[in-house]
Amino acid sequence: MKFFGANMLIIVLILSGCAENEGIAEENDANVYMNVSSSSEVPKYLRADETPTYPVGSQVIINANHMPGMEGATATIVGAYKTTAYKVTYIPKTVGDPVKHYKWVIHEEIGNAGIAPFEPGDHVLLHVDHAEGMDGAGATIESAKPTTVYMVNFLNTKTGSEVKNYQWVTEDELSLMKK
Template sequence: MYGAEATISGDFDTTVYSVSYIPTNGGEPVEDHKWVIHEELENPGEASLEPGDEVVMNATHMESMEGATATIDSAEQTTVYMVDFVTTDT
């Protein structure tokens, strides 16, 4: 992705979370991973979650993240951008 030209194709106001979790493949615990968005959580409800809350992630942007139980470390309201790009190495 580094150095790739990108086009912003969408922007969304949401909550982003820093989370800690154990990967579903049994790998080493991941601490303070930034970022997972509210919409990547299983049944999060409408309200933002708080530090210490436990959630199941539906995120797939990291290996063995989908289905893992995570603890919320921090939460921030922000704008998240969706981008379209072509990788520079393929």
């Protein structure tokens, strides 16, 4: 019985420590952990959008702040794909603090994804390495939207470095460059 009581005390202490350290990142503010890949590899079953609003080679402005230096950047479309994009909350496998409102994980980057899209509140397993500790992490779907997602190349407005094959920006996060 003493062993059971001691174990319960340890569990309570661990859980109370977790509750005190709820440093939750908002709107992808876990940018310190971004693993911006330069790979043009896309998930196996992802299908190209044959008639996207912004065809490959288009010059666009990014109207999203997934990472510092992204919003307002000029970008070139390098891929356009039809899918369902999800905003998720996940707990990184290597970092520990929950990341809320992460944009975007696509349907084809989720373990055991069938044909039907996931619904808000569904618990899923991520199979993607957009950020450190993301691959293999459990996540909760916050929102889902069928859309065209774009892979883009852009010049980071804060660092001046080129970001190649950034995955993913949705159609409503882009606008045509004004001439």
